[in-house]
Amino acid sequence: MTTDLTAGIRAWLTERGLDPDEPNLRDTPARVARAWAELTCGYDQDPAEVLERTFPVDRSDGVIAVTGVPFTSMCAHHLMPFSGTATIAYLPVAGAPVAGLSKLPRLLDVFAHRLQAQEQLTHQVTEAVDAHLKTEGSACIVRAEHGCMTQRGIRKPGAAMVTTAVTGRFATDPELRAQLWDLHRGG
Numbered sequence: 001m002t003t004d005l006t007a008g009i010r011a012w013l014t015e016r017g018l019d020p021d022e023p024n025l026r027d028t029p030a031r032v033a034r035a036w037a038e039l040t041c042g043y044d045q046d047p048a049e050v051l052e053r054t055f056p057v058d059r060s061d062g063v064i065a066v067t068g069v070p071f072t073s074m075c076a077h078h079l080m081p082f083s084g085t086a087t088i089a090y091l092p093v094a095g096a097p098v099a100g101l102s103k104l105p106r107l108l109d110v111f112a113h114r115l116q117a118q119e120q121l122t123h124q125v126t127e128a129v130d131a132h133l134k135t136e137g138s139a140c141i142v143r144a145e146h147g148c149m150t151q152r153g154i155r156k157p158g159a160a161m162v163t164t165a166v167t168g169r170f171a172t173d174p175e176l177r178a179q180l181w182d183l184h185r186g187g
Contacts, residue, residue, distance in 0.1 A: 084144025137168020
């Protein structure tokens with residue numbers, strides 16, 4: 001695949017009227033292939049492995065949330081980046097072991113490092129949390145600015161998209177959902 005990608009980048013440079021053998025461009029096809037391998041490494045990662053290690057705690061009957069988690073992903077529609085932050089939360093079953101602090105941001109990265117639609121990314125996170133941890137519900141709030149909207153097309157820098165996914169008690173309990181939004185806003 002890398003050979004096909006580098007050949008394609010060389011062909012694209014040539015179509016743009018550029019010389020792919022010119023010193024500044026000579027290594028560009030290989031650099032692009034390495035960059036895309038890094039940007040899409042989430043296809044090589046398993047969400048279950050990220051969440052498999054848990055820790056016992058004396059009490060685990062409250063919301064566990066990580067807020068302000070930065071990420072960058074690639075829009076599946078335009079192959080342009082979108083970047084933002086996420087709040088990821090879950091309500092463990094009382095007495096259940098909990099995931100380590102770094103696991104929720106790592107989970108986000110697994111899905112963010114795939115070609116994405118933001119709406120899909122948000123739901124993939126909650127689905128994985130519910131599937132691999134003992135929860136009474138989970139939530140993910142994503143706020144991101146999309147290159148396909150800020151750098152081309154309508155060109156509206158600063159415009160952000162917000163998506164949410166809530167499951168279980170986050171979906172049915174208005175007080176819990178309000179607590180989630182307070183956590184997300186930093187309140």
